[in-house]
Amino acid sequence: MSGRAGTVLVPKWDLFRPVNANGRKLSQVHAVGYDDNTPHDGGVFNFDWSGFGQNEMPAAQLSALAVSGTTEISITINDGEGPRPGHYFGIGSRVYLASHVWQETVGGPTKVRFWPRLRATAASGEPIILDKPVCLMRFATDDQGSDMLSRRGSGSLALELVEAI
Numbered sequence: 812m813s814g815r816a817g818t819v820l821v822p823k824w825d826l827f828r829p830v831n832a833n834g835r836k837l838s839q840v841h842a843v844g845y846d847d848n849t850p851h852d853g854g855v856f857n858f859d860w861s862g863f864g865q866n867e868m869p870a871a872q873l874s875a876l877a878v879s880g881t882t883e884i885s886i887t888i889n890d891g892e893g894p895r896p897g898h899y900f901g902i903g904s905r906v907y908l909a910s911h912v913w914q915e916t917v918g919g920p921t922k923v924r925f926w927p928r929l930r931a932t933a934a935s936g937e938p939i940i941l942d943k944p945v946c947l948m949r950f951a952t953d954d955q956g957s958d959m960l961s962r963r964g965s966g967s968l969a970l971e972l973v974e975a976i
Contacts (some may be wrong), residue, residue: 823946870891871894871941872937872939873933873939874887877932879931882929886939887921905929911924
């Protein structure tokens with residue numbers, strides 16, 4: 812990764828993810844593919860009619876322009892319950908933590924208060940990543956990742972990553 816110059820998208824793993832309308836955890840669209848990159852042998856369902864439960868349509872999207880530096884957005888939820896306080900979600904290549912979630916009117920857009928502040932302006936209609944948000948990261952120092960493995964090719968390695976701002 813060339814020290815601090817290179818970047819990588821790191822997924823946020825979270826045991827407590829939002830669920831869809833059927834009560835199942837939102838899953839990654841096309842997360843599992845065959846060697847020719849076709850998911851599930853070309854279809855969205857498995858042999859037993861189970862599937863990933865989420866189509867190409869995003870589960871949620873911004874319902875209004877979100878200006879850089881804000882800590883509150885309005886989203887439209889297409890499938891499921893959407894984020895809850897304590898859930899992580901993503902906008903683009905950034906991860907945010909929801910602290911308050913509410914609706915001012917029944918059926919209206921859902922308001923989400925989050926932290927840290929929005930890193931960049933996001934347009935209305937931009938997808939909200941609920942199932943597997945990612946964060947753009949880089950090494951904390953230039954010499955990270957250059958450790959030599961000992962014991963004949965095995966060993967332990969710790970990497971320190973920071974958000975690439």
